[in-house]
Amino acid sequence: MSNTVPMPPAAIRYADSELSFGVLRKSIGFRLRRVQLAVMAEAIATLAPLGLRPAQFSVLVLIDANPDLPQSKLSAALGIRRPNFVAMLHELESRGLTRRCISSGDRRINTLALTAEGQRLLRRANELHEAYESRLNERLSARERADLARLLAKLE
Amino acid sequence: MSNTVPMPPAAIRYADSELSFGVLRKSIGFRLRRVQLAVMAEAIATLAPLGLRPAQFSVLVLIDANPDLPQSKLSAALGIRRPNFVAMLHELESRGLTRRCISSGDRRINTLALTAEGQRLLRRANELHEAYESRLNERLSARERADLARLLAKLE
DNA sequence: TATTGTTATACTCTATAACTATA
DNA sequence: TATAGTTATAGAGTATAACAATA
Numbered sequence: 579m580s581n582t583v584p585m586p587p588a589a590i591r592y593a594d595s596e597l598s599f600g601v602l603r604k605s606i607g608f609r610l611r612r613v614q615l616a617v618m619a620e621a622i623a624t625l626a627p628l629g630l631r632p633a634q635f636s637v638l639v640l641i642d643a644n645p646d647l648p649q650s651k652l653s654a655a656l657g658i659r660r661p662n663f664v665a666m667l668h669e670l671e672s673r674g675l676t677r678r679c680i681s682s683g684d685r686r687i688n689t690l691a692l693t694a695e696g697q698r699l700l701r702r703a704n705e706l707h708e709a710y711e712s713r714l715n716e717r718l719s720a721r722e723r724a725d726l727a728r729l730l731a732k733l734e
Numbered sequence: 735m736s737n738t739v740p741m742p743p744a745a746i747r748y749a750d751s752e753l754s755f756g757v758l759r760k761s762i763g764f765r766l767r768r769v770q771l772a773v774m775a776e777a778i779a780t781l782a783p784l785g786l787r788p789a790q791f792s793v794l795v796l797i798d799a800n801p802d803l804p805q806s807k808l809s810a811a812l813g814i815r816r817p818n819f820v821a822m823l824h825e826l827e828s829r830g831l832t833r834r835c836i837s838s839g840d841r842r843i844n845t846l847a848l849t850a851e852g853q854r855l856l857r858r859a860n861e862l863h864e865a866y867e868s869r870l871n872e873r874l875s876a877r878e879r880a881d882l883a884r885l886l887a888k889l890e
Numbered sequence: 891t892a893t894t895g896t897t898a899t900a901c902t903c904t905a906t907a908a909c910t911a912t913a
Numbered sequence: 914t915a916t917a918g919t920t921a922t923a924g925a926g927t928a929t930a931a932c933a934a935t936a
Binding site for chain 2: 602
């Protein structure tokens, strides 16, 4: 009879390994989120020694790659709302990494640039970021890297 | 001479399309984040008609898939800190979707279950989620879907 | 009238310390 | 003493409305 074989206590039945994720197991959205969180945690740890968060790093990269970039173009490109971007820029500026200049053509526009110190910090951050990407890429072959980039582009 | 060909004003030079993402263009971490945000936005919109956010949906799925699951096992499985999970559960419970029962074996443990109404809502949510996943999968072939799942698993 | 940058503000998510009740 | 659930709280991140300066 079944009552001669008692269920083990819940705490033992549900060791982490034997838990079911149901329909989430095959969900692209769910898997994508889990991977992104794991990868992001590595990015945060990678840049932390420089006192940079990933979002700040991306701002420095885009300022460096696009001379005299208007502030609103940058925030739009990174999907940051204008009001939220003001505080971000203020922090970078107060650390002496970036500069805002009123555009000579249109006095409503702030164009952005890196200071010499901002350029130095970005060089160091680029080295850390390169090593971080290499660590991610080590888990994939060259072919897999290209495949992943292509597949991600199809979903975006 | 170069000064006979003046630069166009910044606002025109930096139309969104011609902006450079520098080293971020090939960054797996950066691309993964962008795609995840886009896909997550669709998930939020998909479940919104039921008043469910993706995180709440995942909680309902795991409670349904794991009978008498202890509360802390569930929060750990989803990467939600125990203190933050309390408020989440409280909201689901106040909406009559979930139930907490003190475990008979260990009175410190809350085991979780769906109410009849929680089961009904989950059925509807599963339909919406299925359609959402189908929309994502439409952008990929069967082969590409399998490849993506495999590549994401390698990065996690 | 429209746009850029800004302020103020609020809501969600996430993180930690410390309490309680049980074991 | 250790663990599960809880409370309180603080910090990011993100969202909108409204204002000043400029076009």
